[in-house]
Amino acid sequence: DAMVIQNPRYQVTQFGKPVTLSCSQTLNHNVMYWYQQKSSQAPKLLFHYYDKDFNNEADTPDNFQSRRPNTSFCFLDIRSPGLGDAAMYLCATSRGAGSYEQYFGPGTRLTVT
Amino acid sequence: GENVEQHPSTLSVQEGDSAVIKCTYSDSASNYFPWYKQELGKGPQLIIDIRSNVGEKKDQRIAVTLNKTAKHFSLHITETQPEDSAVYFCAASMSGGSYIPTFGRGTSLIVHP
Numbered sequence: 001d002a003m004v005i006q007n008p009r010y011q012v013t014q015f016g017k018p019v020t021l022s023c024s025q026t027l028n029h030n031v032m033y034w035y036q037q038k039s040s041q042a043p044k045l046l047f048h049y050y051d052k053d054f055n056n057e058a059d060t061p062d063n064f065q066s067r068r069p070n071t072s073f074c075f076l077d078i079r080s081p082g083l084g085d086a087a088m089y090l091c092a093t094s095r096g097a098g099s100y101e102q103y104f105g106p107g108t109r110l111t112v113t
Numbered sequence: 114g115e116n117v118e119q120h121p122s123t124l125s126v127q128e129g130d131s132a133v134i135k136c137t138y139s140d141s142a143s144n145y146f147p148w149y150k151q152e153l154g155k156g157p158q159l160i161i162d163i164r165s166n167v168g169e170k171k172d173q174r175i176a177v178t179l180n181k182t183a184k185h186f187s188l189h190i191t192e193t194q195p196e197d198s199a200v201y202f203c204a205a206s207m208s209g210g211s212y213i214p215t216f217g218r219g220t221s222l223i224v225h226p
Contacts, residue, residue: 043202101147102149102214107154107155
């Protein structure tokens, strides 16, 4: 049974056209993360929520925004995608802060044309 | 902040051989060290983790060792099989404070039948 679900699995958008990626979880975890992963690289943290508290990484471009309307759902909004934003976007959850296992979703592959 | 170095970047072995992947970390306050396996087109999945109060942990063919003094930890896979082929990431995190895991750059393991 899928615990962290990401939709869609594949997304194609045009340069500059806003796009939203979604993530849902059945684990009731407090923390949700969004990562960007480019080919042959480690996941790069964009931001995370601890409950409703939003934490943005210092080097995350303003072009990336996030919403967490409730415990189960979290969204990644890319306001004006550029070619450099093409990547795999991974959502993850963890029960709490600190030394807890992260559960990753299958990812959304974003293509920008 | 924490810095995690991972080596080698690529590891090629014959089926049945052992594989060892090594990571070092910089922050002595880190106390949780997970290892994730990422298969092509999928999100990372936890395969084993270790906390700083133990030096070794084993789960069937997979083991992890931790040397707190030297600040390094290693993943050992014995009797490798073709389905072990994937990218493996180590990570380090700590309870409280700056608790977001820091990932290594990944090791691409190729097991030849």
